[in-house]
Each structure stands twice: as structure tokens, then as C-alpha cells.
Amino acid sequence: EGVASIVVVCLTFIFTSAQTVPFKELYIDQYVDHFNFVSYGESIFKERYLLQDQWWKPGVGPIFFYTGNEGSIEEFWDNTGFVFDIAPEFNALVVFAEHRFYGKSLPFGNKSFSHPYVGLLSIEQALGDYAVLLSTLKQELNATSCPVITFGGSYGGMLSAYMRFKYPNLVAGSIAASAPIFLLSANSKRDFFWEDVTKDFNAVSPKCVDRVKKAFVMMDVISKKPGGLKELSTTFALCKPLTSMNDYHHLLGWIRNAFTYLAMMDYPYPTSFMGNLPGYPVKVACGMILNNTDAVKGLYQASEIFYNSTGRLCFDIWADFIECADPTGCGLGFNSRAWDYQACTEIHLPAGSNNITDMFPVLPFTNPIRNQYCQKTWGVAPRDLWGQAQFWAENIKSASNIVFSNGDLDPWHRGGVTQAPNPSVGVIMIKGGAHHLDLRGKNKDDPASVIQARNQEKDYIKKWIAESRQSQ
Amino acid sequence: EGVASIVVVCLTFIFTSAQTVPFKELYIDQYVDHFNFVSYGESIFKERYLLQDQWWKPGVGPIFFYTGNEGSIEEFWDNTGFVFDIAPEFNALVVFAEHRFYGKSLPFGNKSFSHPYVGLLSIEQALGDYAVLLSTLKQELNATSCPVITFGGSYGGMLSAYMRFKYPNLVAGSIAASAPIFLLSANSKRDFFWEDVTKDFNAVSPKCVDRVKKAFVMMDVISKKPGGLKELSTTFALCKPLTSMNDYHHLLGWIRNAFTYLAMMDYPYPTSFMGNLPGYPVKVACGMILNNTDAVKGLYQASEIFYNSTGRLCFDIWADFIECADPTGCGLGFNSRAWDYQACTEIHLPAGSNNITDMFPVLPFTNPIRNQYCQKTWGVAPRDLWGQAQFWAENIKSASNIVFSNGDLDPWHRGGVTQAPNPSVGVIMIKGGAHHLDLRGKNKDDPASVIQARNQEKDYIKKWIAESRQSQ
16 A cells, blocks of 8 residues: 555457467556656656466466567567477466567657657666566566576577576576677677678688678779769669768678678578578578679679568668667667667677778777767767676676577677686587577577577576575 | 776875774765766766775785765764774775765765755665776776675665675675665565564563553653643753644654664663763663653653763754654764655665554554655655565575674664575674674674674685685
8 A cells, every 4th residue: 555566557469470479468567767766766668578378387387588688579579489499398487578668668659769768778777677577477476486587689698697697586597698798898809790700701611701802892992983883883773872982881881781690690591580581691692702703793692682681672771771889780760779879878889890800891990989979879978887897797707597608600609608607607609500599499400509509508497497496 | 088987086185083093085976877878877976985005905905895874984984993903914905985965975965855866866876886986996906806895784784785796796795784684675574673672671671671661651641631741841851842742752752762772782882873872771771760760750861871972951852853764763964864765765664663562652654654754755655676676685595705794682683684595695693792793893892792703704704805816
């Protein structure tokens, strides 16, 4: 009585789909600022989460909780089949929580990305949302003794680990797939990314890399000759021809971005996670690059694999690729604005390409460039000391009950944990695995390495659940 | 270049005193809102800290870091002699950090306690300040490999534990003395406090408790008869006579408050921590209560022990005791305003006295009373789910490298950790110990129990430091 209570608003729409697991789409009232009881402190917004309880043994089975990352939560629901593959045998309740400022969870609607509202977009606030959602669900579903296992990939994997770092009272264990947590340290190396994208192409064929390098050199020559920009515009089927060197540099970024996703999503079967890609897209791209007598045309065809997913007749490089505080791309739409803001504050991403350790043109991204961009775009300055202090990026010795998995094909893996800090932390390197392949549903084309990784993860989850039950 | 950096402003005033250890008084620039890069995010304030490096082996010795609580930091410096007693043999650097919104660390000067500024007073922000101060000191003093041990008593003990909970990357171990961390759970029992104050008096003499009970019954009778309030005003030497039952209830609160501090500060030798008290003040009070033929007069004399420290001729009960969201008292001055706000938001304190399990009048303090008071006073509502989720109040199984010490005379001890959740957490119960006696400097009148407790704490500190050095 009189105590502020969280109201779970249940809009039980059930979406069914032939391809994906159905879910209930639900919303929870969240304070917009968990850390301030005045000011915006009493304002609330509706955070979305998806729920599937068909396998749950009520009040007993564990809660499998996906810590949503930078996008609409359905996208992760549709690409995290591992959770659904194992939920039945664990009698688990499955919950996927949407990250504030993404998808349908905009705390201030259309105003969310203007001052001062965007300031409430932070990792701490998102973790606070998840802690409140978990506490509320446990209470309302009579699930106080149900162990919680968090799951997440990429930034979602960082959040999954952080939930165990900061809320082990609520989380029994955490699967953190392809989570580059060390990037949040100001002292971390961040020059590996383009080198590792290049390595993926080199592994298919060193000639492929030579050819890409040659193509970029040729483009540079073409760009500087009279009519060169027009020629490149034709080669790349651009809707709006290049008219300046600025345009030309944007084209280079657009191409590099295609290669980024070919490498990150280098799965052994066709996927539609971030674009519609064929199986082994790096191999497919190298095939085109090597089979084309015109090296520049080869670059175009490789880019087309990523960008042509909707069967377009021409490409708008300004719509397809937006330069932002993340040189590996911020995505599209308002989700990209949210990510850009995060990349300007707490998230610190890889450096630019240098054409020495990688096959790409020199497209620098340094701390001064980042700071200048962030000041201009958002009026904010990153705080390097904060990220590493707050999120343990320099010292994870005290971490427990987390599996950090990585794929050796994933250009992010060198930002992640590849050596266990202590025996309670599992580290898995998936040979032939791209970006959090282990979180995807099982597939007949899965390499043995990922099948083994998933089994190891299942064993860890069993152990954490047993531990949790034992100590109650 | 261009990266926001924390500037340590060194105002090297050295205060020397015959009685206390000298210190350098220093200030660090802190963001007023660590969790928001926009809005107030770029505003800074100067947080005070005290430093003593005379025993430090630079770059090698550990950092002993006191996590300041609800008051001016000198007060804790002067009453935490344990740290100085052991710093020399550890070659430790000693740092005492002042909590934001207390002492000289007011983020917005005189405006600090008005809306919306007071919203930035929270446990999370205070912990953020300490994390930034530690990170900065480690960097600026070339002390990155120096293990940090945090110390704190009471609310400061909670903060000391929370620093290890939330920032084990920065803190190797923590001494949390008389830290009632379980009170932050909404489900925690909070009816023990006045019962345990009563027990302290009962331990001296059950007759003392009977006499106190009788005195309150007599006061009740007197208060209801014609001229009764005047009579009580004379007995209690009040500067301004009671004129209403509201005044009378305030007098009861004022008396109960004296007994609270007599019990909390029931040290075996005279102290001047929160008021100037004789050694064994509970015994002294009971002596007066039992030796006085007039039971009400006995209550007055017991109260006088606490309030008469400045040798006043009459008492102003409205100035001495301020009713607030903490029924055990909020202290005086602007520090009491800050504590009142904290007690209205994240800190949840004991319930009121009931005259059944305790010897005091029925002075209720319930959640509805708290909520109504907080809404009226600060326009805020406590969030019960938040405190227990954020600060592990329901589940500390994952805690490590913390000693939770308590004294059996301390009426707070039942809010604290008295059973170790796992072998890496130490639990010490000090027989005959009042509120964080172990943190005080050594004294010839120390009971053997506290000497042993301090030795155990030293052993834990040695172990944590060794562990920390080993894993580097």
C-alpha cells in the first residue's frame, strides 16, 4: 500500500509464424532513470519483452533470459535458436528483453534522441531495466527460486556478462557469445578488426586479398582522373553519381562495410540476420572477386552480395551506409542513432583500417576523430576511465559462472575473452565459427566445433542451475 | 588529446592535531551524473578526500580506502583509528573519500537539496565517485598494481561491501563493519532495532528496563492531566515548554533517540564520535535511572548524558532531534537533510518502537508512514524492488573477499551478515562490541574480542593482498 509497484501490462498478442518460434509480446513499466528519484525519476516508459512459456515447468524450471542488444528484439528472437533448441529439456521459461531506445522501447517516443532525453540511454540503465524485469517476473510468476541464465551475442553478450558481473544475486550464470568486453578499456588494443576481416578472406585465398588490394588501388587511380568518379558511379550502379572526393570516400566506406558483414556473418548456410546472405559468403565473394577480369567490378559484385538482398536496380550508398561513431557500421533507421550515441559515450569500438595490416583503404578512426564527431553530433565526450572502471574491462579475475565463446572467423574475437581468468569461467573458441554462431539454432551444415561448443554451454548451464538449487 | 580527463586539484593544506593523524585535504573533479552524458552529464563538482602517504611504499604498498558515509569525512577520519594502527606495517597509502552531498562535497552548493539537484544523491553515484577516484589515483600515483582494500562502518560499511560487490576489478577486499546490508531488502525483518536497544539495557539490569517502562507510563499519565505538559517541561529542562500532544510526542522521540545513541556508542571508554559520551554509557545511564527515586527524572538524566555534552542549561528538543525518514535519527544540519533523502529513496531503515518487544513508547514507523512522509518532504516514493535487486540484499552467495563484522551490543547487528554465504567471506561477531568498535583505534580498555577481531581482519587483508599480487 503506497509502495511504488511495477505494473506488468500484458498485451497477449500471439504472433505465430511458420519459420520462427511464436511469442507473447509484453510490456513492463520501467522508470526512465533508475538512478535518480527526482527529475525524470518518476517518469515511466514501456519496455517490451517477448515470452514463451510452453516448455516452462512453472515455479521450478529456470528462466532463460536474452539481454537484448542494439535492435528490435524480434531480430534476436529469430536468430537465437540455440535457446529454443535447449529450452524444452531444461523446462525453461524463455524471455527476450528489448534494450531501451531500440525497437518499440523508446522511452520518449520521437523525442528520444534529442537532449536531454538521450542521456538516459546507457548500459547501466539497460542493465537496471533487466534487473527490474527479472525481479518483477520472479515475483509475479512465483518464480523466486527459479535460476536465471542470461544469453546474449555481441553487445548483447557483453550485457549478458555484465548482468552476471553486477547482478549475481539475480543471475546464476551467463552465456556471453562473441562479446568484445575488453574494447571498453581505454588501454585495449583496437587495431585488430580489419586485419581479422582480411584474414578471413586470406583463408579462402591469398589471391583474393591481393585482388581486393589491387582493386582499391585501381579505384584510387580512377577516382583522380577526369570522369573517374562518373566511371566508378557506373561500375557500382549508384543511383546518384559521385560528385566529390567526399562522396568517393563514402563509397569506400560502403564497400568496406559490405566486407565487414560478409566476414561477421560467414555462416555455413544462408541466413537473414543482418541482410540476406548465402552460405559461406566470404567464399562466395572471393569466387566473384577472383573470377572477374575487372578487379573493381569484382569489388562491386562482392558488395552486391551484401547490399543486393532486396533485389534493387541501383544503390544509394548514403542510405545503405551511414558514417557514425562505429567504424564497423551503426546499421540503419533510429536504431542506428541509438547505437551511434552509445558509441559516443560508453561503447568504444575498433580503430579504422590502415591498408598495412589489412586490405582496405586508409579510413582512419582515432580517438580525436571520435571525440570531434561525438562533440559535434551529440554534444558529448567519451570518458575512457569510466568504461573500464564500470565494466571491469581491465580485470575480470572476480568473474564467475560465465561462458565467453568466440569464433575464430569473427573479426571481433580479439576484443573478447579467450583466456579464462579463473576455473569458474568457461572460454570456448569455435573453429570455423563466425559472429556468435553458437547462439543460432542447430543446422545440418553446422561444423563439429559449434556442436561441441553448444554441448559445453549446456553442461555449464546444467552446473550453474544445480549450484543455484543446491545453495537455496 | 580531446579525451575528457579527470583533474586532481591538490590543495595541500596539512592539518596537524595532537590527537588525530594529520592529513592532506584534496579534491577531485567528479561528474555530477556518472550515468548520463547529456543533461547534467558534463557538469562537475569537487569531491573532497583526505590522504596520508607517510607510510606508503610508492607504487607497491596497498591503498587503504575508506568509503565515506553520511557526514563530514573528518569525523570518520578521527574515529577509524584501526586503519592508521595497521597502515605502517602494510606500507599502505590511506585515503578517506567524502560521500557526495555531505561535508564539503556538495555538488550544487546551497542548491544541492532542491529539485532536481538532490536526485543525483544516490548510492550508485557515490560508488561511481569512489570508482573514479580510485582509478584516477591509481593512474596518477603509478599505483596500478597496488591492491585496494576498502574500509567502512555502518552505511560506510555497506558502501565498502558494495565496492567489492560492484567493482571487484578495483577492490581486492573489503572490511564492512556493522553494515546492515539486509535492510535494503523489502522482505527483510526490520522490527529488531528497539528490541535490541532494550536488550543492551536489560543486560546491565532487567530492573533498568522495568524502570524505563514505568517512567514512560508515568509520563503518559502526567501528559494527560491538567498542567502535565508544563510539569514535564520543567522535569526535562526544556527551553520552550511543551504546548501540545505533538510536542509531547516529539519529547518521546527525543528521549528514545538518546537511548539509541547510548546503545550504539556503548564503548568501554569515553568517546566523542556522535556526541561526547562516557565509557560504558548504557551502564552509566542505568545507574542514574536506578538511583533516582523519581523514574521520570531518571529518564531525563539518562537523556542528559547524550544531549548535555556541551553543558547546556536547557534543552531545545526541536533542534536536538529532527524527525525524519530514519526513526533512529538523521543527525543535524544539512548532513541530516541528505540522509533523510537517502532514507526516502534507497536506504530502508528499521520500523518504529512498539512497547511490546521494547521498552519505548509506541512510536510507529511503517511503510505507509514512510511513503507519505517522503512524498510530502521530497516528492519521491521509495522503490522496494530496486534496493534488493541493485544491492544483493536477498542473495549474497556470490560475494567474495569481504569481512562482515558486527558487535553483539550493536542494535544494528541483526540487519547485517552474521552467517558466511561462502568460505571467501568472513563473518565476525564481537562479543561486547557496540557499533563498529573494531574500526576504532586500539585502546587499553578494549575487550579481548575486539583485539581478536582486528587480528582476524588483518589476516584477511594480508590474504587478499597476497592473492591480488599473485594473480597479476
